[in-house]
Amino acid sequence: MKLEKLTDGILFSHPVEDTDRPILAGICGDDFTLMIDAGNSKSHYQEFETALAENRFPKRNAVVLTHWHWDHIFGAASATGPVIAHRLTREKMMELKDYKWTDEALEERVKAGTEIEFCRTCIATELPSPREVVIRIPEIEVDERLILDLGRTRCLIEHLGSEHAKDHLVVFSEEDRVLFIGDILFVEIYDGEWYWTPRKVERLIDRLLSYPAEWIVASHVYPVQSRAAFEAECSWIRWIGEVVEATGSLEAVRERIATDAPGREEEGMEMASWFIEGLRRENESKVK
Ligand SMILES: [Zn+2]
Secondary structure, three states: OOEEEEEOOEEEEOOEOOOOEOOOEEEEOOOOEEEEOOOOOHHHHHHHHHHHHHOOOOOOEEEEOOOOOHHHHHHHHHOOOOEEEEHHHHHHHHHHHOOOOOHHHHHHHHHHOOOOHHHHHHHHHHOOOOOOOOOOOOOEEEOOEEEEEOOOOEEEEEEOOOOOOOOOEEEEEOOOOEEEEEOOOOOEOOOOOOEOOHHHHHHHHHHHHOOOOOEEEEOOOOOOEEHHHHHHHHHHHHHHHHHHHHHOOHHHHHHHHHHHOOOOHHHHHHHHHHHHHHHHHHHHHHHO
16 A cells, blocks of 8 residues: 655555445554544554554554544454554444444445445445454543653544544644544535534644644545645635525525636535535524
């Protein structure tokens, strides 16, 4: 597996679109490596661990899971060190532990609405049938925060949660000034129409920008973003949210984007539709 160097102490792998493999990252300590996410399969985890060892990262390690989604946790059963996760991630994994992962079982869950087509397809591509999935319950539970002193750097693991996943953690490596945000800045995908809510996204962005990070690493986005690029992305998301809140209709948003951000209509409109759905749900819950 080919790794990229982000700083002297951080290496990471590329995301893979077909199988939804997220970026995995290793933070090198004096005699200990912290890995961000366990990957979507035994081979994903093992390829990454081997590549880190080839790059002389310490073999002693721990893995922190950013959130409970399959692509971040299936590899955990193969981890050679302890696994760290948020309380809610552990709870969710206890639930997943009893699931069957055959094609038939996945099909049933898609029909019942507890699994989504997108994940089913990616699971089948990464792990063709017959597949074995072992869910390992993380040994170390985080509630609000955990600080790991790796010697060379300290890593701050904090629970922020988001609409994408309530259990979501972020990891900040102080010496490297790198913030790992996983999928935190993405929409809710498991509950029907995809959505996010302008004010919640706004608060989340403020929180993410409050870390003195020079690099921001999201799980499925490559290249990794510099602070300036991430800030620009956040402003764009915020702006769409504001336009949606101010106008409330997709047509009005379309006109605003065509005038103020020509060339970005497609991605802008997709994002706007998520915000519209978020506002719709917010209003619905107010009425109740
Ligand atoms: Zn996710």
